Amino acid sequence: MNFASDNVSPQCPEILDALNAEASGNAPAYGSDATSAQLDTAFSKLFDTDVAVVPVATGTAANCISLSALVSPFGGIVCHPEAHINEDESTGVAFFTGGAKLMPLDGPAAKLEAKSLDAFLASRVDRGVHSVAPECVAITQATELGTVYTAREVQTIGEICKKRDLRLFMDGARFANALAHLGCHPGDITWKAGVDAISFGATKNGAMAVDAIVLFDTSLRSKVEQARKRSGHLYSKHRYLASQLLAYIRGDVWLNNARHANGAAKTLCDMLVSHGATLAHNADANELFVKLAPELAQQLRDAGALFYPWPSLGEDIYRFVTAWNTEIAQIGLLNDRIAHK
Amino acid sequence: MNFASDNVSPQCPEILDALNAEASGNAPAYGSDATSAQLDTAFSKLFDTDVAVVPVATGTAANCISLSALVSPFGGIVCHPEAHINEDESTGVAFFTGGAKLMPLDGPAAKLEAKSLDAFLASRVDRGVHSVAPECVAITQATELGTVYTAREVQTIGEICKKRDLRLFMDGARFANALAHLGCHPGDITWKAGVDAISFGATKNGAMAVDAIVLFDTSLRSKVEQARKRSGHLYSKHRYLASQLLAYIRGDVWLNNARHANGAAKTLCDMLVSHGATLAHNADANELFVKLAPELAQQLRDAGALFYPWPSLGEDIYRFVTAWNTEIAQIGLLNDRIAHK
Amino acid sequence: MNFASDNVSPQCPEILDALNAEASGNAPAYGSDATSAQLDTAFSKLFDTDVAVVPVATGTAANCISLSALVSPFGGIVCHPEAHINEDESTGVAFFTGGAKLMPLDGPAAKLEAKSLDAFLASRVDRGVHSVAPECVAITQATELGTVYTAREVQTIGEICKKRDLRLFMDGARFANALAHLGCHPGDITWKAGVDAISFGATKNGAMAVDAIVLFDTSLRSKVEQARKRSGHLYSKHRYLASQLLAYIRGDVWLNNARHANGAAKTLCDMLVSHGATLAHNADANELFVKLAPELAQQLRDAGALFYPWPSLGEDIYRFVTAWNTEIAQIGLLNDRIAHK
């Protein structure tokens, strides 16, 4: 009963099969193989627009390499303080961009609000070379606190970026979970809303290790590929990245995995609430942030559940994360164990 | 009949099995899992000394992260002009080290010669902050041209480094092939010879995607782990890196794979020579650099062999690389096809 | 009547004389000259402890080079949001340190408060390589808002740093003004309080262009000198930096200049208050932040006074800066002109 993270799950059967299918015979290295050749087409079809796909093995790489192509070394990146790029990637952004500065802007439940973003940008006094000018806005979809921007919210942020000539980047480590929640077309919350590039996460949602940089502005490809190479993120046996991604999006595996995880989160949420837990905020995707009485927290632990306290949200707040492989039956079992206490 | 590179091969059965064995059930992320926990012990046993093991997915990452822990941003790294870090990793070394400078020093067949290294170092005039002082020597074992340093040669270079207070780094992308050739203990050509850190390559020799940074100076671990994280090379599902490495060194898989590749290279070499090819230089490991008459080169291509010209060594020089999965029978078949022309 | 900045002033007579005294005859380059040779001794005497002095031409260089020697590329630097390193040096800190992160911590009137600093540091959850660990605290003395840390305040911050094994850096662009206000020994608010390095500013207080990096931890010298060279801050005609610094501290020129500027600020303050202005906060040194009624602001402008609005402190708040060359009589004249309106 592991609710510690979606990173604890293994790859899903479809991806395992795809990896094993690559495991015989030789193939050209560094992305010249037949599997890798399918990426651009497959993702262009998925997004219904021409995209460039550059796969890497981790989300930090996908985020930082993307940002290095979107901002100058002198620029600023507006993001939520809770953003993974701000809180969980060490000094990666500065390293990859050559010094660009993160500009945390608070908002409820890890979301940037259009209104406060606009006000923040409007209030910046441009002091030329002395100050850092925002060049990019980075949002996470679904957010680090399990909330999801609506299509309209992303579009409004996109309009603000366009108006001010800023780039818009999306950390989509849990993009599938967001989309499963929204039920819209992937284009609606990306390129149609003005997103220039996205980290299209797969690792947390059924892959072994792959996140794709998907570039809606395909002119960024060369810079991204150069940054990928020199940062050591170009796989020699590139087909193993490509095959994961293709299996991930084939036949809606990615969305089905996400729907399952989101559903499990809802089931878990209902169960916890029935025992007196209260939500810290909306749980849109596969992460729950709930307030638990100390006794309940202890009962859950005693019953075998793994989960983390989340002190930044306050005392007695805990995070539960579900994944593509969370067993609904286990939640029922957990409920039984607590109920009998 | 793919002799283009050892990167074209898939993972070997033992590693495939190990990966699949991880593919069920949850496990803690970022290296806290039980598989990853075995790495230090397993490699310490292998090398017969205490080591710190930090796995990453690519050789470029292993090399550049290691070097970033060994030199300052103001320092120099002496290496052969043919070194992968000099010729094949874009501007990776400067990126990871924050500016350190590669100092190419020529030598026969991609090897640094102790004598010329010593002379080079002795001839450097220290002009304080104006000039770049060598801080590290980097050698590749086996080299990019398929030659192998003898244990004595590595030891002599190690002594030179020690005398001048320089770090010694080994790019071991094909370390197994070197060791299979030498038949010595892995410690003999590493820590006993003064090597501080090695990129312990597995990808080219049977893994899917993993090279281990093995630190003989274990005090470097913290810096290496920080550099790994912020460069996006820390896998969340770390067990997939660890399991490859453990399977790789278990039961001599790595050496057996290398012995096979080296043997195939010898068979191929004999065959080519029998058709008039001449060696550009010694072929110690699994790479051949041979001079082929244009007709022979064409016959080989016609017969289905894939291989690259190597213009930096001269006209009509070609590279052939064998791997753990090269079929000896195919070399015989190739011979037959040519012979019948 | 220029109260826009202390940067608008020329060099003071003593420094002009010293520069002109160097302007004849040859001298060894890059700091090997006789003038430069006096720096360490002169400043060691001034601070009453052994220091290493590395002069550069700008405050940004002094701050950023110092910090690059104090923190790792993975580390954090706690500073006030108003700090020059955070607000006025573009992405300089990340550039020089290779990625270190500024961690703004608010406090009244641009000062870090010991209590909140301690609480901030205590509350940081160490998440290993994922999060950025504070490695240094940077304070500005006098602050960017014209306030001055008491000796006791610096000492308390120093104790916090020591307790947590953090470096303590002081941006002393207006160190003389702070000292003139406090009347203590320069050692009391630097090395005796645990400061590792200071940007010892001279440019704003009578020099043409020189700020000295003064290292109380002299083991940092080599790293600082290397960083200075490769960032282009090592003057070939180094004597021109050294001569300014020596003239600056000789015969208390620096303190006399600062006393004059502080006194002028007080006179100006009294005058403005007499016309209804109110202080935004304490004016300890040579900068005033005052609230002016729109009419008064306009009268001052009409009377020929140059000064800037300071919107970050609120509406109708303005900054006035005095310098070593501010004429007290001009303040009287300004008063007369306003009074007659």
Next chain:
Amino acid sequence: MNFASDNVSPQCPEILDALNAEASGNAPAYGSDATSAQLDTAFSKLFDTDVAVVPVATGTAANCISLSALVSPFGGIVCHPEAHINEDESTGVAFFTGGAKLMPLDGPAAKLEAKSLDAFLASRVDRGVHSVAPECVAITQATELGTVYTAREVQTIGEICKKRDLRLFMDGARFANALAHLGCHPGDITWKAGVDAISFGATKNGAMAVDAIVLFDTSLRSKVEQARKRSGHLYSKHRYLASQLLAYIRGDVWLNNARHANGAAKTLCDMLVSHGATLAHNADANELFVKLAPELAQQLRDAGALFYPWPSLGEDIYRFVTAWNTEIAQIGLLNDRIAHK
């Protein structure tokens, strides 16, 4: 009798006067002053084309900041091994460019030869992201070994750059000496020949401390100014840089200074040759590289001459540098002292 370097000289009278003229009264900071406002116009007139001028205090800063605007972090810079950027600026180029690689290409007397440059560029195999592609050619005029490219030579290199879409940068630390030698218009060996940017040196030829980045491609201005700021090279009292530059080019001061230095070098050369010295190579500007018999070298030293051995050119080779203030009479005196031995 200081022939150690042209860096040992003080500023010339015209520049001293200009500095002193600025030394009274206030002026806006950071380049908003009236003196700084004249730079673009004055240099545009000098070069007979629209240029952007960005002054800094050192040649290393001028070179490295310029290059950071001309190449990407992934790119290569072809230069002579003797180039100051390769041999004398520590790891400055990699630091400022974020990792760009110097590609030393040998040639006689510190000059890149068009023929070998073309051959070098033609021979580069483009291996995509794996290899570093040259993006810029950097030449020094006059060179570090005292030779001067003819206008035709620069133009031919410019054509090669244009043909291959490479940037052309000129390190003009001794640009005045080169021009004094050639007698052509400054535009002939810069923008008309395809030079994108030049470090227009003044420090070695009569200034106190200023070299100007002169951009013929004025679109680079913003990037250069941002790089200047964050590297700490933007003077607050900018007028002191500007006034030096304006005095330097007013009334041909720069060319007269250079003509004097070049003439003194010729006189010194003739004198040394008359005593048996032989030139290592042509002495076009103000630097001599001569072979001296040990006795002659000793006699010169005994007679009070300061000069350096130059071991990279061979045994018994010495460098003599003259400057704007070298006294011809002293050379006569030196001759007398030797002659009497």
